[in-house]
Amino acid sequence: MRQHITIVSGGVRCGTSLGVAMLEAGGMDVAGAGPPFYELDQVKADARLVLGDFLRAATEPASSQHMRWWVLPVLWGLRAATRGGRRLSVDAGWFATLDGCAVKVPMPHYVKVPHGPHRVLWLDRNEEARAISLLRHMDLEASPERLEALARYFTAARRAGRAALVEAGARILDVRFEDLVNGETSCRCAVDRIAAFLDRPLDRAAMVARAAQYCRQQNDLDRMSDHIPGWNANPLNVLRTMRRTSMAALKGG
Numbered sequence: 382m383r384q385h386i387t388i389v390s391g392g393v394r395c396g397t398s399l400g401v402a403m404l405e406a407g408g409m410d411v412a413g414a415g416p417p418f419y420e421l422d423q424v425k426a427d428a429r430l431v432l433g434d435f436l437r438a439a440t441e442p443a444s445s446q447h448m449r450w451w452v453l454p455v456l457w458g459l460r461a462a463t464r465g466g467r468r469l470s471v472d473a474g475w476f477a478t479l480d481g482c483a484v485k486v487p488m489p490h491y492v493k494v495p496h497g498p499h500r501v502l503w504l505d506r507n508e509e510a511r512a513i514s515l516l517r518h519m520d521l522e523a524s525p526e527r528l529e530a531l532a533r534y535f536t537a538a539r540r541a542g543r544a545a546l547v548e549a550g551a552r553i554l555d556v557r558f559e560d561l562v563n564g565e566t567s568c569r570c571a572v573d574r575i576a577a578f579l580d581r582p583l584d585r586a587a588m589v590a591r592a593a594q595y596c597r598q599q600n601d602l603d604r605m606s607d608h609i610p611g612w613n614a615n616p617l618n619v620l621r622t623m624r625r626t627s628m629a630a631l632k633g634g
Contacts, residue, residue, distance in 0.1 A: 408583055562599075
């Protein structure tokens with residue numbers, strides 16, 4: 382009996398990797414390279430190039446006026462993507478092999494997902510918190526100009542991404558990142574909604590425990606970034622820590 386494909390989607394710094402990790406903890410098969418990021422080459426698109434250009438501009442000392450002018454090409458790029466001009470078409474035959482699995486599809490406005498009765502967990506997060514998190518991850522000051530530019534990008538990307546998934550025939554459940562990380566009670570309620578939406582048996586306690594483990598890992602990273610200058614700016618440090626914590630998770634640590 383065929384089952385629907387579960388797509389975990391959303392924008393950058395919205396908790397999509399956590400969403401996939403929780404489904405995996407709950408007993409669902411997941412596609413991708415595994416923790417911590419669950420990335421798939423088949424759904425990578427030129428969104429990375431566009432976002433990379435945007436973030437490079439955000440790193441430059443710039444006035445508010447410069448940032449406003451710079452963001453316009455990004456918004457034009459999003460409009461072009463919704464017309465299919467720059468979207469990566471995912472191979473339908475390969476995508477069908479993910480039947481019953483969960484797959485992370487970040488920034489779906491750049492990925493043309495094959496049409497089908499997919500179910501989507503859309504991870505959302507407060508836009509200012511997202512922007513601050515991203516800038517901190519890059520070891521950059523959260524200046525008003527950068528926050529403004531990122532907020533505009535996030536708003537446009539959210540609208541385009543959701544429209545692309547609806548176009549693909551998907552049903553969408555909104556999941557707040559804050560509900561997953563702000564305590565056991567709110568997380569348990571979110572997990573109950575997810576299980577009901579996906580209509581499949583899941584180990585809900587294990588999913589809540591995985592979210593709690595994520596929070597502990599993030600607290601560890603925050604403590605390191607507070608005490609080691611430039612820690613966030615060095616991707617190798619982040620990758621080493623994530624690898625160590627993910628291996629501990631696999632071992633039940």
